[in-house]
Amino acid sequence: MQSAPVTKYRPFPPVALPDRQWPSRTLTHAPVWCSVDLRDGNQALAQPMSVAEKLEYFDLLVRVGFKEIEVGFPSASQIEFDFCRRLIEENRIPAGVAIQILCQCREDLITRSLEAVQGAKNVIFHLYNSTSPKQREYVFNAQRADIVRIATHAVGFLKEKMQPLVAAGTKLRLEYSPESFTSTELEFALEICEAVTDVWQPTAADKIILNLPATVEYATPNIHADQIEWMCRHLTRRAATLVSLHTHNDRGTGVAATELALLAGADRVEGTLFGNGERTGNLDIVTVALNLYTHGIHPGLDFGDINHLREVYERCTRLEVHPRHPYAGELVFTAFSGSHQDAIKKSWAAQKPGAPWDVLYIPIDPADVGRSYKAIIRINSQSGKGGVAYVLEHEFGYQLPKLMHKEIGRLINDLADAKGTELTPQEVHEVFRREYLDRAAPVALQRFRTTERDSAVKCEIAVTIDGTPHALNGTGNGPIAAFVSALGTTALPKFDVLSYAEHSLGTGAEARAVSYIQLKTDRGRTCYGAGIDTNIELASIKAVVSALNRALAK
Numbered sequence: 001m002q003s004a005p006v007t008k009y010r011p012f013p014p015v016a017l018p019d020r021q022w023p024s025r026t027l028t029h030a031p032v033w034c035s036v037d038l039r040d041g042n043q044a045l046a047q048p049m050s051v052a053e054k055l056e057y058f059d060l061l062v063r064v065g066f067k068e069i070e071v072g073f074p075s076a077s078q079i080e081f082d083f084c085r086r087l088i089e090e091n092r093i094p095a096g097v098a099i100q101i102l103c104q105c106r107e108d109l110i111t112r113s114l115e116a117v118q119g120a121k122n123v124i125f126h127l128y129n130s131t132s133p134k135q136r137e138y139v140f141n142a143q144r145a146d147i148v149r150i151a152t153h154a155v156g157f158l159k160e161k162m163q164p165l166v167a168a169g170t171k172l173r174l175e176y177s178p179e180s181f182t183s184t185e186l187e188f189a190l191e192i193c194e195a196v197t198d199v200w201q202p203t204a205a206d207k208i209i210l211n212l213p214a215t216v217e218y219a220t221p222n223i224h225a226d227q228i229e230w231m232c233r234h235l236t237r238r239a240a241t242l243v244s245l246h247t248h249n250d251r252g253t254g255v256a257a258t259e260l261a262l263l264a265g266a267d268r269v270e271g272t273l274f275g276n277g278e279r280t281g282n283l284d285i286v287t288v289a290l291n292l293y294t295h296g297i298h299p300g301l302d303f304g305d306i307n308h309l310r311e312v313y314e315r316c317t318r319l320e321v322h323p324r325h326p327y328a329g330e331l332v333f334t335a336f337s338g339s340h341q342d343a344i345k346k347s348w349a350a351q352k353p354g355a356p357w358d359v360l361y362i363p364i365d366p367a368d369v370g371r372s373y374k375a376i377i378r379i380n381s382q383s384g385k386g387g388v389a390y391v392l393e394h395e396f397g398y399q400l401p402k403l404m405h406k407e408i409g410r411l412i413n414d415l416a417d418a419k420g421t422e423l424t425p426q427e428v429h430e431v432f433r434r435e436y437l438d439r440a441a442p443v444a445l446q447r448f449r450t451t452e453r454d455s456a457v458k459c460e461i462a463v464t465i466d467g468t469p470h471a472l473n474g475t476g477n478g479p480i481a482a483f484v485s486a487l488g489t490t491a492l493p494k495f496d497v498l499s500y501a502e503h504s505l506g507t508g509a510e511a512r513a514v515s516y517i518q519l520k521t522d523r524g525r526t527c528y529g530a531g532i533d534t535n536i537e538l539a540s541i542k543a544v545v546s547a548l549n550r551a552l553a554k
């Protein structure tokens with residue numbers, strides 16, 4: 001990198017718009033969406049989609065709810081042409097869905113593109129030419145007037161040549177893109193858009209789409225918003241125009257640029273699923289749409305099965321959705337940090353059905369995008385006691401007493417530290433079983449039977465202590481107290497039961513009881529134990545044995 005001062009790069013010039021309105025507006029409704037996956041997205045793939053993949057992808061876009069789908073550049077290649085024909089001839093385009101095709105401002109290409117869309121009911125014919133000063137200078141060696149003439153001539157030619165198609169029943173709308181709009185002088189962008197509109201003569205009922213692309217993202221999102229607001233305010237036939245956005249993501253702010261430009265007055269958004277597109281990609285429509293949704297605005301697109309969307313996307317594009325990708329990534333409904341896990345657990349428990357979504361750290365209900373609640377908390381050495389308790393409760397049904405969380409949390413952290421990897425819920429369960437449920441040394445319970453239940457409970461027990469069998473009797477005000485008094489007749493250290501909790505595990509005939517006992521030894525040590533049995537009394541006796549064995553092991 002160049003050392004400071006950086007002279008190699010220049011700041012992006014701001015837009016003179018002191019009375020800009022967009023910063024104090026809020027979004028209230030969804031824009032018109034147009035997917036450009038099959039054109040802009042596809043042309044950016046190392047291995048473009050096959051026709052079969054494009055067909056599958058098209059069906060997916062339709063199912064999601066896109067009403068405008070750019071299907072390709074049919075004058076550019078036979079495959080693109082054939083794909084367009086198959087969509088039309090095999091009747092794959094549902095009523096209400098418009099196919100959009102891209103075309104350069106050249107007569108031969110316009111003619112070929114019109115052949116490609118013959119017979120379609122609803123077509124957006126997308127013409128573009130590049131307008132920025134650098135493109136004019138380096139690529140076209142043309143003056144502003146030449147660039148305007150290229151566009152207006154193409155629009156006039158299309159208007160004339162499309163007549164037979166329109167007469168045969170095709171509804172054809174025009175989209176015009178001054179490519180590299182955001183790098184073009186605003187007055188010139190306006191001039192060319194006005195000139196194109198003059199030729200097309202749109203009406204409020206049959207609007208022209210003026211698509212204003214950030215072909216390469218060079219500026220901050222506020223400047224993009226200023227550019228769009230400036231255009232919206234200067235277009236003379238604004239009521240007959242749909243202002244469309246087409247951001248790329250070179251600075252990583254394609255989503256922000258789109259959101260601010262919607263505030264600035266744009267009506268329509270072009271982009272792709274998960275942001276596939278040239279270089280750093282096109283705008284990710286999924287993110288913008290779900291951002292709207294989480295502010296209470298229905299996007300009009302259905303991402304209720306985002307895993308399926310991701311699966312088709314990854315298969316057809318041969319690209320992977322990043323694990324941290326908003327809404328869709330593998331890890332976005334997962335919290336590793338203990339404090340986050342704790343907050344999620346508490347706020348999830350407080351979430352009332354039907355109330356506005358208020359779960360901390362998770363801005364969208366995973367169920368709304370078909371993701372599972374169960375994967376939310378995963379355990380590694382950064383996890384806290386709350387996360388461990390959450391996994392044990394949500395995966396296995398144990399509602400551990402609060403004070404027990406610390407004990408089990410410490411054990412799990414030690415294991416995760418030692419392993420240096422994430423622990424699966426099964427591994428967490430295994431530690432819990434080993435530490436609490438399967439403990440049979442030094443004390444192992446052979447038999448427990450109450451013999452009398454009057455004002456006092458009497459019991460007979462058989463235990464082994466360090467392998468030696470003992471047959472004992474005890475009396476207490478309940479079965480646990482009777483069991484403790486029986487053990488008190490041995491050489492085992494004395495202890496008191498401090499607390500007791502139980503609940504059922506599972507439902508119906510399969511249901512078992514789980515008990516949690518906290519005891520305190522005569523040396524002042526407190527310790528939890530847990531036991532499971534179909535018999536609730538036996539579950540608590542087992543929990544006493546578990547706690548005692550743990551205390552003795554320490």
Ligand code: KIV
Nearest residue numbers: 128177179180213215
């Ligand atoms: O990024 C771009 O400018 C384009 C145009 C063809 C709209 O894809």
Ligand code: ZN
Nearest residue numbers: 040213215246
């Ligand atoms: Zn593009």
